[in-house]
Amino acid sequence: MSRKTRLQDIVLVMRRHEGPVSGTTLAETLGISLRTLYQDIAVLKAVGADIEHLPGTGYTLAPGVLLPALMLTDEQLDALSLGLVKVQDAEGPLAAPAAQLRDKVADALPDEQAQRLTGLKSDQGSAGLAAANPVSEGPWGSDRGEETATGELVFYTHPLSRGSIVHWMLEELGVAYRTVVLDYGTSMKAPDYLAINPMGKVPAIRHGDVVVTETAAICAYLADAFPQAGLAPPLALRGDYYRWLFFAAGPLETAVSLNGLLGVYPDERQQMKLGCGSLQAVADTLAGAVAGKRYIAGDAFSAADIYVGAHLSWGLQFGSIPWRPEFEAYCAGLNERPARQRSEAFLQQAMAQGA
Structure with a gap:
């Protein structure tokens, strides 16, 4: 079942109830998990549906709520029409x-x-x-890139994981996808999922016959697979895009893991042997990259902003990344994006439910 169909069904089921309807009832009626329901409710609220949650009672829908108009790009519209x-x-x-x-x-x-x-x-x-209908110029110009890949898009995740970054990416794309929520130590290590990712970790995606793991790789793949979303610059302008996307995936992640997670602080000799050097050097370098900028790789929002912005926001929130005024200003702009707010609402709902 596509997300659009689920959203329509949620509205219809809620309309049939005169009073509040519990999340459990909604999920069972629709044949979906509670996590998927929470995600879909967050999407509906983000696009303006007046849905109120009464703790211990359930959800209520304001009279007259309609889903937003069908949203299609010009290329999708032309393909449908033809x-x-x-x-x-x-x-x-x-x-x-x-x-x-x-x-x-x-x-x-x-x-x-x-x-x-x-x-x-x-x-x-x-x-x-x-x-x-000539190719329209997006924020990056008129280079459309490769043809869009086809096939069902399946997203494997856990709310409290790096999957939240991919969730944000998927919401920015505005394409249909199916979410499979896995549990640590159980379904994440089950044979069916190990066939997808032998590491037994999330996130991962399956797009038709293509399987991609590793968060930065997933973001880069999705930006290329769905060029109409404009989340990757043309090849000639991808220097900063690739640089900072993989700087965050390499030096930033390594330095934060060593310092914040393991409590390991390499000395100068050890720093010479590590690609990340020191966390302070990484933070200073990244602060210079975003100083006075709305986006990290040019004049348009890209997948690099999703990956870098998510890591910085998380690190600032939990103190694993040194505070810099440049980070705070950069993240403030990104956190206002509707897709970011939808993915964050899903995370907060999952945390409230003890995920």
């Missing part, structure tokens, strides 16, 4: 349903996109579509 046109032109048994579907989708779209959907003529064909 496909429906071709089915209509075939004059087979699906021609009439295709026309009906086109009208229904148009009704759910903003006026400008509805006109775009219904205005494409069958004689345009693929070449006409390309000519009529």
Whole structure:
């Protein structure tokens, strides 16, 4: 079941209850886990649904709540329109349903996109579509990159893990994905999951036949797999993007793990043998990278901001990263992003439930 379908079903189930409905009842009715329900409730609230949680009682939905209009990129809209046109032109048994579907989708779209959907003529064909709709320039320019990969996107995680970084990334992409929440020491070490990641750790993703582990690698892969989201710059502009994405994955993670988790403070000789050097050197270097900047790799938000920003926010919150005014200013801007707030709401809900 896609997230969009689940969101619609949650609203419908809540409408059928005159009073508050418990999370357990909602989850059982929809056939989903409580963690998935909490995540979906957070998404609904983030997009404006007036849902109130009454402790010990359940959830209530304000009258008249509607889901937001269908959100499609221009490329997705053109692909849908062209496909429906071709089915209509075939004059087979699906021609009439295709026309009906086109009208229904148009009704759910903003006026400008509805006109775009219904205005494409069958004689345009693929070449006409390309000519009529040139590649639009995003924050990085007109380099669209590789074609989007296909297949179901499955996200393996635990709320209290680095999976929260990938969760933020997925929310920024705005694509459909299925979440599989695993428990430490049990399902995370089960044979089915070890076939995905022999390390028995999360996060991991499976996209069609492609499996990717390691958080930074997942973020880099997703940015390339879904170029329409604009979360990676063109190749010619990826110097800082790659540099800081993997600086955080390498020196920053290593230094924080040594100092904050293990209480190990290498001396000068030992620092020479370590790629991270000292935590102070790492912090000073990263502070210089974000000083006076809204984004770490140019003028547009990217997957590098997700990875670096998540580590800095977490480190500042728990004291594992030395405080710098540059870090505080940089993270403040990132934390205002709706996708970040949705992923954070899921984390806070999971912590409140004792995950």
